[in-house]
Amino acid sequence: MPEYRAHLRVRLRQGVLDPAGQAVGHALRDLGFQARDIGVGKLLELTVEAASSEAAEAEVRRMAAELLVNPVLEDYDLDLVPR
Amino acid sequence: MPEYRAHLRVRLRQGVLDPAGQAVGHALRDLGFQARDIGVGKLLELTVEAASSEAAEAEVRRMAAELLVNPVLEDYDLDLVPR
Numbered sequence: 001m002p003e004y005r006a007h008l009r010v011r012l013r014q015g016v017l018d019p020a021g022q023a024v025g026h027a028l029r030d031l032g033f034q035a036r037d038i039g040v041g042k043l044l045e046l047t048v049e050a051a052s053s054e055a056a057e058a059e060v061r062r063m064a065a066e067l068l069v070n071p072v073l074e075d076y077d078l079d080l081v082p083r
Numbered sequence: 084m085p086e087y088r089a090h091l092r093v094r095l096r097q098g099v100l101d102p103a104g105q106a107v108g109h110a111l112r113d114l115g116f117q118a119r120d121i122g123v124g125k126l127l128e129l130t131v132e133a134a135s136s137e138a139a140e141a142e143v144r145r146m147a148a149e150l151l152v153n154p155v156l157e158d159y160d161l162d163l164v165p166r
Contacts, residue, residue: 009092009126023149024127033146035129043092044107048117060165063116068107 001049003083004056010069010076011041044068047083056080084132086166087139093152093159094124127151130166139163 012018020040028035030042049058057080059081095101103123111118129146133139140163152159 003145010102011126013129026144027150031149033142035131035146037130039126039128041126041128043094043122043123043126045120045124046118047120059116062117063111066114067110
């Protein structure tokens with residue numbers, strides 16, 4: 001069966017407090033850098049087998065809904081690359 | 084000055100133990116999903132001002148080297164998008 005590499009980029013939703021992003025912003029400023037609108041999210045990557053890229057995407061979206069992403073706080077986008 | 088949105092994808096280097104990835108793998112299997120080679124990394128996004136995209140990239144790579152990425156354990160790639 002074909003294999004696909006899934007790349008999920010998980011971000012906090014707009015308006016959700018991002019303490020990790022704030023900490024990175026303070027540390028960058030302390031080092032003399034200028035940066036703003038800093039977000040810290042998760043990058044999840046995994047390999048699935050599926051009959052088609054549509055089937056692979058559906059499977060990974062089920063994983064996202066059941067485990068990987070908290071829809072109250074987080075948002076995500078997904079790329080799938082055939083291997 | 085032009086603004087750029089930087090997207091850094093930070094991954095553990097090959098061979099570095101990834102306990103978060105293992106935990107996700109176990110949890111996915113417990114839920115009946117098939118997935119392998121699971122990696123959990125960081126997604127860092129920030130906005131910088133710079134005279135050119137080359138200057139923006141150089142600035143973000145300095146941030147990576149000084150703070151955002153641990154080169155012993157981690158690897159990263161970078162996209163810059165003009166705003």
